[in-house]
Amino acid sequence: MEEKQQPEVSIILTAYNQEKYIGEALESVRQQTYPAIQLIVIDNASTDRTLSIIEQYKETSPAFLLIKNANNKGLCKAFNQGLAAAYGKYAIDLSGDDVLMPERVAKQVKSFEALTDDYAVVFTNAVYIDTDGKEKKTHYPVDVNGKSLQKVPSGDVYKNVLEKYFICTPTMMMRTSVLHYLGGYDESLHFEDFDFWVRSSAQFHYFYLDEVLTKKRMVPGSLSARVYQKGSGILFSCYEVCNKAYDLNRDQEEFDLLAARIRTFIRKCLYAGEFELAEQFCKLLNYIENPGWQTELIMVLCRLRLPVNSLYRFYLKNLKKVG
Incomplete structure (x- = not known):
């Protein structure tokens, strides 16, 4: 054989x-x-x-x-x-x-x-x-x-x-x-x-x-470490994939899971200073469900363009000096 x-x-x-x-x-x-x-x-x-x-x-x-x-x-x-x-x-x-x-x-x-x-x-x-x-x-x-x-x-x-x-x-x-x-x-x-x-x-x-x-x-310098670097393109790629998932979803549970994932990306956009991209994510979220007050609050911070990333790094730097 x-x-x-x-x-x-x-x-x-x-x-x-x-x-x-x-x-x-x-x-x-x-x-x-x-x-x-x-x-x-x-x-x-x-x-x-x-x-x-x-x-x-x-x-x-x-x-x-x-x-x-x-x-x-x-x-x-x-x-x-x-x-x-x-x-x-x-x-x-x-x-x-x-x-x-x-x-x-x-x-x-x-x-x-x-x-x-x-x-x-x-x-x-x-x-x-x-x-x-x-x-x-x-x-x-x-x-x-x-x-x-x-x-x-x-x-x-x-x-x-x-x-x-x-x-x-x-x-x-x-x-x-x-x-x-x-x-x-x-x-x-x-x-x-x-x-x-x-x-x-x-x-x-x-x-x-x-x-x-x-x-x-x-x-x-890995990709995961560059997520919060403004202009890295990583979060925008995530946005593009979320749009693909929106088209591929088959039931309400999948839309619920996608909505939760979009919320995490909106928070990351705030931290990375990707304020315009946060607006795009939020628009996509609105197609699925009401964003809710927590996400709306994050969007207010984005519209105020607060430099959360810089402030946090400044805090860490001075914390080390005090220590």
Whole structure:
């Protein structure tokens, strides 16, 4: 009897100025126990030694595609470049500072192959590491056997996606056909995960594999740290995704969850000084329900253009001096 061929997995690694970590990320791909891997590396016009390290690695491991961008195209466009060249049945979006554990690909493929075609994503737990590689905590708290102490959503997770952030992005393995069906990442946005979660989970299922299979690097200047930077574009991208969710929602509970999420973004707009954007969020909220007095109060503060962020930073600075 002929042995079933193992499905190919395309790992799309995007890198920008990650000279300190890129070697470890590449090595973690080479150390995978799963043999059928296509590696695509996109250097997004790094200005440090990242590209030279990638090229040195390619000399010893030539079996991967290297795309060198002359200018930084952003994460979403760079990933889509890799997706256009990907031939794997499944795909992984790997950052140049994260690390795959050796059996990650094998275990996720095994899970995927046991699922029906309406599953778009298999995601897992992760351990967060600092800039020196020291392990800090797991994404989901675990017991002594490494199993999650909390129930993690699985199956139809659209409502969960609307409610809050719960998936550790770099742990995802995605069905490549779904990525193509959705047109890849939305290149007009500053980040990919919230948008991908909304668009894919509205039509497809997710499966949670309860193992720690990725090391997620915590670095200064990450997207999450730039949410409150005025003009970063991150909150505007959130607004765009909320509009998409509004069109995709199927029942009143989903609109209620979206309304609650919009309120959190309005508060973030106040803190970031994105006052005009807060007005746009509030207009969208009005289509769903009455904002309520708490949100109206926040909107009054926005219209007064109070520099909450600056005042808070001033408070912290002087608190340290007193201490």
